[in-house]
Amino acid sequence: MIDPKVVALIAGFISIGFAIYLFTWVMKQSNESEAMAKFSKSIQEGAAAYLKRLFQALGGLAVVIAIIILIAINWQTAFAFIVGATLSALAGYTGMYVSTRANARVAFAARSGLKKAFPVAFYAGGVMGLLVVGIALVGMTVIYWIFKDPNIVLGFSFGASSLALLAKAGGGIYTKTADIGADLVGKVEFDLAEDDPRNPAVIADNVGDNVGDVAGMGADIFDSYVASVVAVMILGWELYGKSPNGEAFVLFPLLLCGVGIIASLIGMLFVRTGEGNDPGRALNTGTIVTTIIIAVVTAGVISLMNIDSANAWTGKWQGWGILLPTVAGLIAGIVIGFTSDAVTDIDQKSVQNTANAAKTGPAILILDGFSYGLLSIVPSIIGICAATIASYYLAQHFGLSGVYGVAIAAVGMLSITGMIVSSDAYGPIVDNAKGCAEAGGESEETIRVCDRLDAAGNTAKAITKGFAIGAAALTVLALFAAYAESVNIQILDLRNPGVIVGLFLGASMPPLFSAMLILSVGRNAFKMVEEIRRQFREIPGVIEGTVPPDSKLCVDIATKGALKELILPGLLSFLAPLAVGFLFGKNALGGFLAGSIVTGIIFALFMANAGGLWDNAKKYIEDGALGGPGSEAHKAAVVGDTVGDPFKDTAGPSLNTLITVMSLAATIFGPLVAKYALFPL
Numbered sequence: 001m002i003d004p005k006v007v008a009l010i011a012g013f014i015s016i017g018f019a020i021y022l023f024t025w026v027m028k029q030s031n032e033s034e035a036m037a038k039f040s041k042s043i044q045e046g047a048a049a050y051l052k053r054l055f056q057a058l059g060g061l062a063v064v065i066a067i068i069i070l071i072a073i074n075w076q077t078a079f080a081f082i083v084g085a086t087l088s089a090l091a092g093y094t095g096m097y098v099s100t101r102a103n104a105r106v107a108f109a110a111r112s113g114l115k116k117a118f119p120v121a122f123y124a125g126g127v128m129g130l131l132v133v134g135i136a137l138v139g140m141t142v143i144y145w146i147f148k149d150p151n152i153v154l155g156f157s158f159g160a161s162s163l164a165l166l167a168k169a170g171g172g173i174y175t176k177t178a179d180i181g182a183d184l185v186g187k188v189e190f191d192l193a194e195d196d197p198r199n200p201a202v203i204a205d206n207v208g209d210n211v212g213d214v215a216g217m218g219a220d221i222f223d224s225y226v227a228s229v230v231a232v233m234i235l236g237w238e239l240y241g242k243s244p245n246g247e248a249f250v251l252f253p254l255l256l257c258g259v260g261i262i263a264s265l266i267g268m269l270f271v272r273t274g275e276g277n278d279p280g281r282a283l284n285t286g287t288i289v290t291t292i293i294i295a296v297v298t299a300g301v302i303s304l305m306n307i308d309s310a311n312a313w314t315g316k317w318q319g320w321g322i323l324l325p326t327v328a329g330l331i332a333g334i335v336i337g338f339t340s341d342a343v344t345d346i347d348q349k350s351v352q353n354t355a356n357a358a359k360t361g362p363a364i365l366i367l368d369g370f371s372y373g374l375l376s377i378v379p380s381i382i383g384i385c386a387a388t389i390a391s392y393y394l395a396q397h398f399g400l401s402g403v404y405g406v407a408i409a410a411v412g413m414l415s416i417t418g419m420i421v422s423s424d425a426y427g428p429i430v431d432n433a434k435g436c437a438e439a440g441g442e443s444e445e446t447i448r449v450c451d452r453l454d455a456a457g458n459t460a461k462a463i464t465k466g467f468a469i470g471a472a473a474l475t476v477l478a479l480f481a482a483y484a485e486s487v488n489i490q491i492l493d494l495r496n497p498g499v500i501v502g503l504f505l506g507a508s509m510p511p512l513f514s515a516m517l518i519l520s521v522g523r524n525a526f527k528m529v530e531e532i533r534r535q536f537r538e539i540p541g542v543i544e545g546t547v548p549p550d551s552k553l554c555v556d557i558a559t560k561g562a563l564k565e566l567i568l569p570g571l572l573s574f575l576a577p578l579a580v581g582f583l584f585g586k587n588a589l590g591g592f593l594a595g596s597i598v599t600g601i602i603f604a605l606f607m608a609n610a611g612g613l614w615d616n617a618k619k620y621i622e623d624g625a626l627g628g629p630g631s632e633a634h635k636a637a638v639v640g641d642t643v644g645d646p647f648k649d650t651a652g653p654s655l656n657t658l659i660t661v662m663s664l665a666a667t668i669f670g671p672l673v674a675k676y677a678l679f680p681l
Contacts, residue, residue, distance in 0.1 A: 004251040008141045011258030015134030015418065018265060019127045023098050026124045029105040036440035039197070039206075040104035043432060046207035046555045047100050050174060050562070051215060055089055057563060058166055065162065065574070069155065072672060077155035080143050084159025084226070087139045091222045092167055092215035095128030095425055099214045103206075103432035110437060110449040117449055118273050118282070121430045122422065126268060128214060129422030132222050133264070136160075137257050140229055150233035150250060154482075157223075157230040158664040164216075164223035165657040166570045169517055171216030172650030174562035175208025176521045178554065179649075180642045181528030187638045190536065190543065191630045194622070195435030198542060200535045200549035201528055204558045206435045209428035212649055217424055220657050224471050225417050227660050228410040229253040231478035234667075235404050238485050249404070252322065253411045255301050256294075263293035264418030279456035280345065283423045287337065290419045291330050294412075298326050321398030325391030325405040329412030329474065332387035336380045336470035343376040344612035346455045346620050355617040355637060359626060362639035369617065369640055373610025373647075380605050384473045387413075407478030413471045420467050430454045455619055469604045472656030476597050479663035483593065486670040487586040492594065498584045498681025502591025505580055506662075509572075509592075510600040513658055514607070514651035516569045521646040524561035531557060577662045581673035585680030589666055589673055596659050604655035611648025614640040 395405025
């Protein structure tokens with residue numbers, strides 16, 4: 001039989017190679033408008049400058065954490081931590097690089113209609129999607145091949161998660177600082193269009209789309225993808241490492257990821273749209289096709305690995321105990337994704353009803369969006385619960401550990417990451433394309449095409465966030481099991497005061513983290529608003545369009561603010577679980593993780609979906625409904641959107657990474673916590 005590690009490496013390099021091919025294809029597309037090229041160049045420079053400063057700061061932090069791991073654990077885990085952080089940064093940076101160069105090309109292609117522009121945007125997003133899964137799979141496989149221990153790969157995952165949390169939080173603060181400032185002054189006070197080049201914050205806003213939704217989200221999905229695989233590898237090692245063919249249970253998630261890459265490549269062939277078709281439907285078709293392909297091919301992979309020989313005492317084919325949880329995870333991902341679609345799609349009743357409420361002003365619009373966001377939690381949670389129960393008992397029924405089945409479900413959900421990230425990166429690319437079209441003075445028809453692409457992009461981003469959050473839920477449950485194994489916890493007793501204390505402290509972390517990020521956005525947005533007003537007031541000719549605004553000042557405000565504000569939330573995510581563990585012991589830390597998982601998933605789902613809904617309610621009005629741009633309903637919808645922006649792009653998507661980071665930190669340092677706790681309860 002071919003070595004599974006070799007198969008995983010080949011699949012990873014195929015993914016990277018195809019990403020390079022798509023990049024060269026995108027770069028060959030026409031970009032002949034000087035004005036659009038100039039606008040795109042400003043975005044490229046701003047995004048590169050921010051990421052350079054961010055990675056310089058995070059590089060120092062990564063070295064400090066690596067030294068701590070080196071002293072407390074071992075050099076192998078510290079080395080894997082650095083590799084994980086580096087590759088996570090690489091995945092985010094390369095995706096941002098292509099997205100900032102594709103925007104003007106999409107806008108130029110929009111001159112020829114939707115059919116020509118859509119593939120340029122999607123294939124540019126595909127570069128990001130394929131690089132994320134390719135780099136992650138190669139990195140995990142090589143680390144395991146060298147050290148032969150999934151606990152070392154855990155360090156790789158911790159490095160990826162730590163950088164992802166800070167990149168996502170920092171990018172989210174940056175993008176919403178600029179977006180809110182640009183909207184509140186440009187749209188509400190001066191009736192300017194979304195990306196009017198007279199607005200000093202427009203460049204910073206478009207830069208933010210890339211550093212938040214491409215580089216940040218790329219690192220975020222990289223983290224979830226790696227963490228889900230590592231959880232299965234550790235559980236396979238602990239549960240079946242000493243049984244015949246036991247390594248198959250360790251290596252299976254790597255093979256499943258390889259299958260996911262091939263399925264994503266095939267699924268991309270089905271992502272097509274014509275002039276009169278909905279781009280969002282094309283993206284959803286690709287996701288569904290990819291899911292079906294993975295479910296079919298996984299059965300063959302399990303048979304080839306001869307997994308049933310690992311536990312010869314059962315009479316049942318244990319492959320079903322892996323295949324069915326994989327399918328359960330895929331179905332749960334579809335449920336969560338399409339719940340987000342139902343709540344955030346511009347053609348759905350929830351968006352249109354919320355937009356209609358704008359006729360009364362921003363208050364009822366905000367209340368409606370808030371309520372739909374809360375309602376959206378329920379189907380997603382039911383999907384997660386159903387996947388958890390099904391995967392647990394199906395695995396048990398066929399002679400495997402139920403916890404291993406839950407972990408497999410998480411990998412199943414994330415096995416379509418290549419397709420999901422491609423759709424997600426498509427969103428900011430088409431958002432920027434609209435800005436390029438407006439800056440270049442393109443025709444109304446070209447801008448309308450960009451608007452149609454953008455509306456689908458908002459929904460695609462909401463679906464992606466739903467997938468990431470749902471996968472994080474199953475992943476952290478598996479990581480929780482890995483933590484319990486590492487410190488020998490059989491059961492968490494709610495009569496134990498340590499468990500109760502940990503439970504409440506952990507439950508308070510996601511709301512605290514969210515509040516810190518949203519307050520950071522508010523503080524920086526205030527500075528941005530004041531700067532935009534100052535330029536309109538004090539620089540003659542800016543509002544008339546005869547003098548260009550000083551966009552660099554706005555970029556600088558967003559950059560400095562984001563880097564300053566992410567320090568405390570970042571430290572909190574790393575230090576809080578260790579403080580609880582070393583103070584009150586392993587049971588309290590177990591309670592802490594349980595509390596953070598529950599509130600983290602609920603807050604993340606609510607904020608991601610409510611924010612996406614408010615955004616598309618605004619776009620629904622901008623498309624001409626309820627009086628269109630400049631109407632009172634539009635101004636109310638802009639206010640709702642500014643509330644939703646930090647929900648969906650800053651706090652919400654950072655929470656799944658937060659709970660992953662805390663779970664990984666607990667698992668890595670768990671044995672030390674069990675041994676050296678000061679006041680164990």
